Amino acid sequence: MKQKRTELGLLQEQVGNLVGLSRVTVNRLENGTLNDMGYTKLNAILDLLGIGLAAQEGPNMKSGLAVAARSASTSYRVMLTPNALSHILRTGDVPQQYQAHLLAFLEETPLPVVVKAVAEAASAETSSSKIMKNLQHLAKEWHVCREVWSH
Known part of the structure; x- marks a missing residue:
């Protein structure tokens, strides 16, 4: 400038x-x-x-599900796989062995990673909107502190 x-x-x-x-x-x-x-x-x-302002995509993350699963698994012996995370996001059903992982996902995963993971998990049968509702329900049920889930 x-x-x-x-x-x-x-x-x-x-x-x-x-x-x-x-x-x-x-x-x-x-x-x-x-x-x-x-x-x-x-x-x-x-x-x-005479300077233009253009929006562009941020750095390209290869797989939001892979990054989110790895991030949610950081402190745990059992690894949450991208496929398991995708299934959890679509169904809202969290197996006992992954509850701590999903809590970490809800509390700590950067929001751009969450959004990308949700988009990747979405399908013709389960929309991104439905997945977000699943996450909001779980966050409310588990008393997640992150404000973004309280809306």
């Missing part, structure tokens, strides 16, 4: 004035020290400078 601004011969104060922000805010944005900025304000600066 700084490079583009200087190429256009604009000062931070000028950019700020043109989009309704302070020079300090523009400076902090350029230096990566701005903690938070709404999309509308960011987009105004980018438009002014």
Whole structure:
């Protein structure tokens, strides 16, 4: 952003004035020290400078089920397999030997991994929405502390 601004011969104060922000805010944005900025304000600066903002997929995770199963199994002797996790997600039935694993899955697995695992487990018979309901039910039943499951 700084490079583009200087190429256009604009000062931070000028950019700020043109989009309704302070020079300090523009400076902090350029230096990566701005903690938070709404999309509308960011987009105004980018438009002014002729910079596009494009959404793209994050780093490609080969298998969300494999990563989630491995993550949920970290502290346990018995390993939860991706196939077993997929079955649990689709049915909502958790065998006794995997209850601690699924609790770890609900409490600790990063949400992007959870979402990818749910998408991979979904089928024509069991939608992602149904799997999420299964997880919410289990989280409520087991009094999971992670807020995302309380909605």
